[in-house]
Amino acid sequence: MSGPRIDPSLYRERDAVPFRRALISVSDKTGLEELVDALVAAGVEIVSTGSTAALIASAGHPVTEVASVTGFPESLDGRVKTLHPGVHAGLLADLRLEHHEQQLRDLGIASFDLAVVNLYPFADTVASGAPAAEIIEQIDIGGPALVRASAKNHANVTVVVSPGDYPRVIDAVRSGSSTLALRRELAATAFAHTAAYDTGVAAWFASAVVGADADAAATAASTTGDEWSPELHFDVSLAHPLRYGENSHQRAALYTSAGSTGIAQAEQLHGKEMSYNNYVDADAAVRAAYDFDSPAVAIIKHANPCGIAIASPKAVDPIASAHHKAHECDPVSAFGGVIAANRPVTLAMAEQVADVFTEVLVAPAFDDDALAVLTAKKNIRLLHLPDGYSRPATELRPISGGALLQTADRFDGTPGSAATSSAQWSLVSGDEVDAAMRADLEFAWRACRAVKSNAILLASGGASVGVGMGQVNRVDSCHLAVDRAGDRAAGAVAASDAFFPFADGLEVLLQAGVKAVVQPGGSVRDDEVVEAAKKAGVAMYFTGERHFYH
Incomplete structure (x- = not known):
């Protein structure tokens, strides 16, 4: 199904559109008083809904209740207010077309030149921990319909969804009309607003259990073998531009996700x-x-x-x-x-x-x-840092043409588990270490997953003493870790985020005096690596899983 096809020759040019009639329906009342003052001063007729109309009336301004326009009272606890031809025909009529203008006259419907609409606070309600029934009531139906109708018809209607844009609209009202450039820009903002809103709703419904955390649902799906969600949705909003990106010639901005507690x-x-x-x-x-x-x-x-x-x-x-x-x-x-x-x-x-x-x-x-x-x-x-911070259960990385999603690396113990114990490590060389050295090995194994691969981390006394990171071969990472540790390498333990493909990297550590090593194992030359550790009398443990971090 597609929209109607209209002969382009029928359209009349229309850049400047005067403000004569406005529809206002907002949840966020910020800045509303100043906007209404400007509209009233310019002689603009105001049609409004519910609490918005009450606020305008309490300020002493004339306002027409939407029920007077539709001839139908607000019903179903406010679920139905503006979903009516008396409203939507007035927003969607393309007054560049003579037959649209004539149909409005035949129907006795007046057009709108301005729509000021923002939506129910869905994301804030989710973030508050409200029960599912309350969250569902904050799924706006009429609001997005008003916004999308007005944005589609931006040739004739100025739509504004953010109080931050009120000053620009006030300036336009005082000048007597809006320009097509302004209306088109505000329409783009409006469609982005409804898209982000719907994304938030979709992400909430995508949770395994309504109201549950979506990250937890994704983790459950990945670990039980269930299929990933067929679509991935984001609800992020511009917080503010940054001075520049990684370098001064790159533009950058910070976007935030509603309800999150991250950096x-x-x-x-x-x-x-x-x-x-x-x-x-x-x-x-x-x-x-x-x-x-x-x-x-x-x-x-x-x-x-x-x-x-x-x-x-x-x-x-x-x-x-x-x-x-x-x-x-x-x-x-x-x-x-x-x-x-x-x-x-x-x-x-x-x-x-x-x-x-x-x-x-x-x-x-x-x-x-x-x-x-x-x-x-x-x-x-x-x-x-906000209260309740915890590392997200899933990690997303954009790539050209798409994105990669994975569960976070929580592995500490045996494959397939998120255990914090090293009880299932396999001792493949030397004798079992004492409790203090075991604690250092556990610390090093966990700490190395914060190091970019190839990663080698030397530790002693619950602290890193040398780190080799981000090298294209493991031998170089071993040299870096040892060089940074200096004399502290002697008697330290080492963790490698992935197996040693040859014994050469391990030998760098052994020559520096490392006394115990933890690594995933799994190389075709494991025997060679283990033999080098045995020859040096060094304890070596295999974990059976790696900690790559790219």
């Missing part, structure tokens, strides 16, 4: 405006720090850790302990880095951070005395 929703407490790169690094830092249940700190540079640590067991100030240990991994690279803590920042940690130039510090909270120290530093950006 995009973090509240900036201090410092310069966040940049594109700041957001990327801050997200990587939070991802690494929140991978641990113990107090933990991650220091990131160019999306890679230059230090990750958990607090010492008997530390007086656990988060300060974790930061000190993370910083000691690579103090040179930590200069100008981005830090994330998974516990509130204390005075002791703040004093440590204040001694080093830091771009961003993200935490779930800041003690008052810590804030006093940190805000004395002009350039550091302080971000307060």
Whole structure:
């Protein structure tokens, strides 16, 4: 089925459209009073609905209830108000066509020149944790119909969905008419608005259980073998433009997802405006720090850790302990880095951070005395992470022509599980290690999944002491990790995010004095690698699963 075909020669030119009659129906009343004042001053007739009409009338302005136009009362608890030819014919009539104009006269219907409409707060209701029945009532039906009708007919109707655009409309009203350029631009905004709204509704319904978290549903589907959803929907809105992207010649902007509690929703407490790169690094830092249940700190540079640590067991100030240990991994690279803590920042940690130039510090909270120290530093950006942050269960990556979706890497134990225990690791070389070294191996194995592949992480005492990352071969990553660790490599443990394809990389670690290694195994040369570990008398464990991070 397709729309009607009309002879193009029948259309009359129409650029400037005067404002004579407006339809107003809004959930968000922000800025409405100023807009209505301008409309009334210009002699524009106002038709409105429900609470919007009541607000306009209470301000002492004349307003016509929509029921007077439709000849039908609002019904079904407000579900039916504007779904009527008396309204939609007035919005959809293309007055560039003489026969449309004549049909309106025959039907006794007046046209609208302006539609001011925004929709029920569906996303906010979902985010509030409201029950399903309440969420469903916030699925707007009449509102999107009004918006889409007006936007389609932008040749004749100015449609505005955001209070942020009211000043432009007020200027047009005061000038006497709207231009086609303005109407077309506002129509594009309107269609984007309804598309995002419907996407939010679709994403909510796509959950495995109505009202359940969509990420959890995707995880359940992937781990039970169920099919992925045939369509993937996003509901993101422009938060604000950024100064530039990765480089100064690239444009960039921050978009946020309603109801989410990630780095995009973090509240900036201090410092310069966040940049594109700041957001990327801050997200990587939070991802690494929140991978641990113990107090933990991650220091990131160019999306890679230059230090990750958990607090010492008997530390007086656990988060300060974790930061000190993370910083000691690579103090040179930590200069100008981005830090994330998974516990509130204390005075002791703040004093440590204040001694080093830091771009961003993200935490779930800041003690008052810590804030006093940190805000004395002009350039550091302080971000307060929203309550309820947890790493998303699914990860999306755009690619040209589409996107990739996967469940997050939560593997710590056996294949097919998300266990946090290493009980099922296979000892393939040497003797079982003591409890302290076992804890370091578990720490290293978990921490290395925050490191870009190929990844080698050396650890001691619950802290990284050397990191080799992002190399195109594992031997180079081993050299980097050992070089960064220096003397600390002797007696440390090592984690490799994937198997050693040859013994050469392992031998770099063994020559540096590494005493235990954890790796996935699975190479066709595993025997060669295991033999090298046995010859050195080093314990080696296979996990049976890798931690690639691209």
